[in-house]
Amino acid sequence: MSKALKEALKGDPFAYPNPLVGCVIVKKGKIIGKGYHGFFGGPHAEPSAVKNCSESAKGADFYITMEPCSSINKKTPPCTDLLLQIKPKKVFIGSLDPNPAHNGKGVEILRKAGIKTETGILSKECENINSSFFKNMKENMPYVILKFAQSLNGKIADNKGNSRWISCEESRFFSQKLRAGCDCIIAGAKTIIKDNPLLTVRYPKAVKQPSVCIIDGCGKIPLNASVFKADRKVFIVVKKGFSFKGKIPKNARILEIPLKGDFLNNKILLKKLYKEGIRRILVEGGGETHGQFVFSGLFDEIYAFISPIIIGQKNSPSSVVWPDNYKIKKGLGIELKLKEEKNIGKDKLLIFGK
Numbered sequence: 001m002s003k004a005l006k007e008a009l010k011g012d013p014f015a016y017p018n019p020l021v022g023c024v025i026v027k028k029g030k031i032i033g034k035g036y037h038g039f040f041g042g043p044h045a046e047p048s049a050v051k052n053c054s055e056s057a058k059g060a061d062f063y064i065t066m067e068p069c070s071s072i073n074k075k076t077p078p079c080t081d082l083l084l085q086i087k088p089k090k091v092f093i094g095s096l097d098p099n100p101a102h103n104g105k106g107v108e109i110l111r112k113a114g115i116k117t118e119t120g121i122l123s124k125e126c127e128n129i130n131s132s133f134f135k136n137m138k139e140n141m142p143y144v145i146l147k148f149a150q151s152l153n154g155k156i157a158d159n160k161g162n163s164r165w166i167s168c169e170e171s172r173f174f175s176q177k178l179r180a181g182c183d184c185i186i187a188g189a190k191t192i193i194k195d196n197p198l199l200t201v202r203y204p205k206a207v208k209q210p211s212v213c214i215i216d217g218c219g220k221i222p223l224n225a226s227v228f229k230a231d232r233k234v235f236i237v238v239k240k241g242f243s244f245k246g247k248i249p250k251n252a253r254i255l256e257i258p259l260k261g262d263f264l265n266n267k268i269l270l271k272k273l274y275k276e277g278i279r280r281i282l283v284e285g286g287g288e289t290h291g292q293f294v295f296s297g298l299f300d301e302i303y304a305f306i307s308p309i310i311i312g313q314k315n316s317p318s319s320v321v322w323p324d325n326y327k328i329k330k331g332l333g334i335e336l337k338l339k340e341e342k343n344i345g346k347d348k349l350l351i352f353g354k
């Protein structure tokens with residue numbers, strides 16, 4: 001199963017928002033085939049592994065990181081059909097499918113057909129590689145990743161708003177991979193005004209551009225901003241009842257969201273985006289936007305690139321900012337769990353969970 005997990009990870013980032021799934025086929029103690037789900041809409045791990053087999057998979061053991069799919073209303077045929085046809089000796093499964101419509105059904109189909117199955121093999125590890133898929137299925141909410149590049153002293157730009165470039169080239173390439181694995185990028189109005197970013201994926205083999213969502217309560221962003229130039233959907237989020245002046249670009253849509261206190265209610269925004277089919281979001285600043293997501297606990301992971309630079313101006317923006325009157329329940333701030341750290345070029349990447 002650990003080998004199947006390694007296979008599954010090869011699907012990162014193009015399998016999203018589908019789960020990462022790997023499959024290893026073993027006959028007489030020898031691996032005869034391996035495969036993974038490589039891209040959204042593409043073949044699943046099981047048929048990929050069968051296709052790669054050096055001999056017939058009939059009577060072999062299958063190790064699959066997630067329960068085989070059994071539904072017919074989708075882009076690919078059910079993997080249970082393939083397994084019924086092949087008649088494996090035994091199927092070992094990592095995690096069950098968290099989708100309530102499918103949970104346990106694949107296993108039941110195999111068992112009813114007399115195929116031995118065993119579930120729960122390295123189940124935690126198999127679930128962990130698909131934390132965003134599990135969240136989507138269990139909570140009907142998008143998975144939210146915050147990403148920023150900051151100086152050692154927590155600044156994301158100088159006092160004139162210059163932020164290019166705080167992080168090194170290797171970190172920026174890594175960020176492109178993160179973007180490629182998301183179907184929406186969120187940015188605050190000030191970032192659009194100051195940086196005029198494209199927010200596109202320039203990662204090799206990227207198949208689609210994620211949509212963009214700009215939080216712009218009072219409609220201040222210029223409607224000729226670069227973000228509207230790429231071929232993808234752009235949501236402009238304004239407060240409920242605000243009427244946007246000017247001609248909205250063809251690929252843009254206005255989303256009206258009610259206020260919670262002085263700010264837009266980001267929870268309602270996330271729910272709306274989920275209904276629009278958005279499953280995995282990258283929030284790319286700036287600090288005030290991050291602050292709203294962090295303070296209300298509306299994030300799953302934070303990717304902080306820390307660069308060996310100090311930006312000292314008093315009025316330079318910080319990576320996460322909320323209003324002074326927000327009350328912290330315990331201690332000085334919101335505590336996070338460090339999940340992983342990596343050296344990337346001259347930067348340090350720290351990945352946090354809640």
Ligand SMILES: NC(=O)c1ccc[n+]([C@@H]2O[C@H](COP(=O)([O-])OP(=O)(O)OC[C@H]3O[C@@H](n4cnc5c(N)ncnc54)[C@H](OP(=O)(O)O)[C@@H]3O)[C@@H](O)[C@H]2O)c1
Nearest residue numbers: 148149157161163188189190191217264285286287288289
């Ligand atoms: N180093 C990095 O990784 C990085 C990444 C991105 C940006 N940056 C830098 O960050 C700076 C901008 O950051 P910033 O903190 O000043 O601003 P920001 O977060 O980009 O934008 C803040 C604005 O977005 C709107 N907004 C965001 N969330 C909202 C909510 N829940 N409700 C209502 N409005 C909301 C508000 O617009 P209104 O006030 O108009 O309503 C708010 O003033 C720029 O200099 C940019 O270069 C750096």
